[in-house]
Structure formats: C-alpha cells, structure tokens
Amino acid sequence: MRLSLIAGCALLAACSPGGGNTKQQADMTTGAAVQGKPFSFPASATAPFTVTRYGSFDNPFSLTFLPDGSALVTEKPGALKWWHPDGSVADVAGVPKVAYGGQGGLLDIALAPDFATSRTVYLTYAEPRPNGRSLALAKATLPQGGKPVLSDLNVIWRAGSDGDGGQFGGVIAFAPDGRTLFLSTGERMRKTPAQDPDQAIGKIIHLTLDGKPAPDNPMVAQGGMRADIWTLGHRNPYGLAFDKAGNLWEIEMGPKGGDELNLILKGKNYGWPVVSNGDNYDGSPIPDHDTHPQFEAPKLWWNPSISPAGLVIYSGRDFPQWDGSALMGALSGQALVRVALNGTQAAKADRWDMGARIRDVAQAPDGSIWLLQDGDDAGMLKLTPKQKP
Numbered sequence: 154m155r156l157s158l159i160a161g162c163a164l165l166a167a168c169s170p171g172g173g174n175t176k177q178q179a180d181m182t183t184g185a186a187v188q189g190k191p192f193s194f195p196a197s198a199t200a201p202f203t204v205t206r207y208g209s210f211d212n213p214f215s216l217t218f219l220p221d222g223s224a225l226v227t228e229k230p231g232a233l234k235w236w237h238p239d240g241s242v243a244d245v246a247g248v249p250k251v252a253y254g255g256q257g258g259l260l261d262i263a264l265a266p267d268f269a270t271s272r273t274v275y276l277t278y279a280e281p282r283p284n285g286r287s288l289a290l291a292k293a294t295l296p297q298g299g300k301p302v303l304s305d306l307n308v309i310w311r312a313g314s315d316g317d318g319g320q321f322g323g324v325i326a327f328a329p330d331g332r333t334l335f336l337s338t339g340e341r342m343r344k345t346p347a348q349d350p351d352q353a354i355g356k357i358i359h360l361t362l363d364g365k366p367a368p369d370n371p372m373v374a375q376g377g378m379r380a381d382i383w384t385l386g387h388r389n390p391y392g393l394a395f396d397k398a399g400n401l402w403e404i405e406m407g408p409k410g411g412d413e414l415n416l417i418l419k420g421k422n423y424g425w426p427v428v429s430n431g432d433n434y435d436g437s438p439i440p441d442h443d444t445h446p447q448f449e450a451p452k453l454w455w456n457p458s459i460s461p462a463g464l465v466i467y468s469g470r471d472f473p474q475w476d477g478s479a480l481m482g483a484l485s486g487q488a489l490v491r492v493a494l495n496g497t498q499a500a501k502a503d504r505w506d507m508g509a510r511i512r513d514v515a516q517a518p519d520g521s522i523w524l525l526q527d528g529d530d531a532g533m534l535k536l537t538p539k540q541k542p
C-alpha cells in the first residue's frame with residue numbers, strides 16, 4: 154500500500170512537473186473529484202503530455218466542445234451537463250427520458266454542421282419502448298444564453314428491433330460536406346441481426362439531417378430499414394470519425410479479443426458474427442477474418458481486448474506530430490491509443506497508460522485534446538504537451 158502510494162507520487166512528479174498543490178494531490182490519491190477545481194492526474198511516464206482533471210460526471214458517455222470552448226457532457230443516467238471553462242457546470246433541461254442500464258442511457262451528442270447559426274444538436278439514447286428499448290436519434294435546439302433548456306426536440310430516427318440487450322452504439326459523425334450523417338448501431342448483444350439487412354442494429358446507418366435515408370445508400374431502392382444502411386456486420390461500435398481526406402474510420406469492440414479499427418466503405422459487410430479475430434467469451438473459437446475474404450477485414454485489431462471507445466482524427470497545434478492520427482480511448486485497456494493513418498493504411502503507434510477507463514476523446518476548438526473518464530466519478534482530462542510545439 155505504502156509502496157504503491159510512493160510509486161503513484163513518483164509517477165505524478167514525473168508526469169506533472171510543478172503541477173498541483175498538496176490538497177489536489179491528496180484528492181488524486183483518493184480518486185475523489187473537486188467539482189470545478191482541476192487537479193493533476195497520472196499518465197504513463199513516457200507520455201508526451203501532462204494531464205489535468207476537471208469536473209466530476211456520473212457515468213458519462215460523450216464529450217463535445219462548442220465553438221466558444223465550453224463543452225457538453227452526456228451522462229448515461231439521463232443528464233446533459235454544460236461545462237464552462239470557469240469551472241461551472243449547468244444542467245441542461247429538456248432532455249428526453251432515457252432507459253438507463255447495461256450500456257444504455259443518454260449516449261452521444263453532436264453539433265449540427267450549421268450549429269454556429271442554427272444551435273442544432275443531435276442526441277442518441279436508449280429510448281424506453283413498450284417492448285424493451287431502442288436506439289433513438291433526436292435533434293433539438295440549444296439556447297445561446299439564458300436558461301439552459303433544449304427546445305424543439307424531435308426524434309428523427311429509431312433503430313427498432315426493440316427489446317433486451319445493451320450495446321446500442323449510437324455514435325454520430327457528419328459527412329465532410331455537412332449534408333448527411335452517419336450513425337453507428339450496436340447489435341444489442343444478439344449477434345446474427347448484424348447480418349440481417351432488415352434490422353438496423355449492428356450497422357453503420359447513413360441519413361439526411363432530417364433522419365431520412367441518404368439518397369446514395371446502397372440499398373435505398375429496397376426501402377424499409379435496408380434503405381438506411383451503409384454497412385453491415387458490426388458488433389459494438391463506439392467510435393466514428395472522418396479524416397481530412399474524407400475516409401470514414403470506425404472502432405468497435407470485439408468479443409473476447411478482436412477489437413477492430415475499420416475503414417468504412419459503402420455497402421461492405423464487416424463480418425460479425427460470422428468472423429472475428431477474437432473468440433467467444435466462453436473461449437470457443439470464431440473463424441478469423443482471413444477465412445472469409447468476402448467480408449471486409451479490419452485495418453487493425455487488438456488481442457487481448459482494449460475496449461476502444463471514442464475516436465477523433467487529430468488536427469490541432471498542441472501535438473503537431475499527431476496531425477492526421479487517430480486517437481481513441483480504451484475502457485478495459487485504461488489507455489489513450491494513437492494510430493498513425495497514411496491514406497487508407499493504419500499502424501499502431503502509441504499506447505499511453507492513463508490509469509483509468511477512458512470513455513471518449515474530443516478535440517477542443519483551440520486544438521487541445523481532452524479525454525473523458527468512465528464511471529460514477531469521471532473527470533474531463535486535458536492533455537498539455539510537455540514540450541511547447
């Protein structure tokens with residue numbers, strides 16, 4: 154116990170020179186958060202950044218910055234928090250009722266491409282339904298000032314396939330032209346529906362900004378759920394982001410091993426649950442991707458699992474050496490992972506131990522990188538380069 158405390162302090166000293174006063178360090182060793190007061194947080198000593206923790210959130214899922222440097226944080230139990238750089242955190246009212254539990258609840262929030270003028274936000278959540286739960290996509294308006302309350306809330310799309318099971322996915326990415334959106338849907342721990350073109354679970358969905366099928370979808374002429382589908386055969390996708398060249402990247406959790414980074418290509422099938430580079434939880438094997446070349450293979454995979462969650466393609470000034478890299482959080486891996494992208498190729502580059510489950514990654518308007526912890530006392534972690542760029 155004493156040894157580990159000393160090791161922790163040594164790590165802190167190594168990682169955060171001059172960072173944090175005695176009280177703040179004491180807070181860190183107990184894991185307790187001080188609302189609004191930043192304190193130092195350990196990362197692996199080899200990391201090129203120091204870490205400062207802000208705020209305390211209850212089982213958050215998504216962190217999204219606004220153009221003014223404030224940020225929205227969703228909490229799975231159903232609260233939407235509006236964090237401001239002065240440390241204040243407001244509760245945003247008008248959030249739809251969510252069905253919280255087992256990976257479900259209030260999930261992603263994303264700013265519309267025209268947010269600066271429209272103040273439109275998109276939300277995903279597990280919606281209570283008569284026969285269980287469904288993933289819902291809604292849009293709403295966030296006020297500029299005054300009382301923080303969402304208005305004009307409209308559910309514009311539902312995954313259907315209501316019922317039991319977590320793993321909703323629910324991550325939103327807007328197309329580079331700002332005219333359509335992509336949405337990841339998990340297979341709800343039901344496996345085979347990921348291959349069913351008549352179910353919108355275990356898919357990447359492609360919609361207009363009003364929730365209609367995008368006109369260039371591969372099965373748009375067939376109508377029904379098929380019209381909404383862009384790609385099939387996904388398991389538990391918790392990250393979706395475009396790079397500067399317009400390539401769409403996705404991360405998803407495999408079963409026991411086999412977490413994936415995929416390049417998302419129109420109409421392709423990514424194989425779950427027929428193939429995976431991981432195994433079933435009971436240890437029984439699943440055929441690897443290379444046994445079924447008709448399925449699109451992941452660009453990278455992880456064995457054992459890291460449980461990837463949250464994906465950004467970095468483009469800021471704080472870490473110029475990461476320009477164009479994919480940054481992802483890891484839940485069970487308790488890490489920040491960097492993948493170097495070169496066109497449509499990807500290579501594992503860095504993995505920094507964060508000593509905490511990382512739920513999401515976000516880039517602020519000033520180019521700084523922020524991580525969101527997981528769990529019932531989760532902070533926002535700002536990364537500051539040890540060496541000024």
Ligand SMILES: [Ca+2]
Nearest residue numbers: 413423424425
């Ligand atoms: Ca796959």
